[in-house]
Amino acid sequence: MKVNLSHFEAALLFSLFTSIVLGVVTKRTDRERLRYGLYCFACFVVALFGLGWLMYLGHG
């Protein structure tokens, strides 16, 4: 079985799994874990769009 993901889909999946693990292992209460996981995911998505636009604009 082979999957063909776009850059965006692959980066989004990467962000999702990484955020879950970072949320689970870093904080001490479930509420903090959830908040931190969501925060990490939001940071990934913002960076994804930010770098995407930067490359688009930089490319001319």
Next chain:
Amino acid sequence: MSSKEKKPRQPMPPLSVWGPAVALAWLVPGGGHFLLKRHGRATLLLVSILAMFLFGLMMRGEFLKPQGGDLLTILIYYGGFLCNLLSGIPYLMATWLGYSQPDVAGAVHDYGTKFLVTAGLLNVLAMVDAYEIAAGKKS
């Protein structure tokens, strides 16, 4: 008392306390947490790390092998191999079942390789967390 004062360093707990949890955490992603009866967190770790690994395989990522050369090449290939190995049983099973993907050009393959390496790195985080729980440094 200032909160910035240094806490006295605690002695390391004996290996028998944290060894089994860390070893199981290496072999099975989330396994250390299952052993320590943190089932919810263990399930999240297992699903996330395994999914990351399986997507890496399905994107036909490459398992990096130790390779000499300049410093950067050594760092990437030895580090990548170590990270792959740290995924535990998923990596060992895939290798044993004959998964072998040559390095080919393409964004999807590249992402796959990064997914496989990152699965190992995330498993290291899970191992460290299992150690801290087993050693009583964290609940």
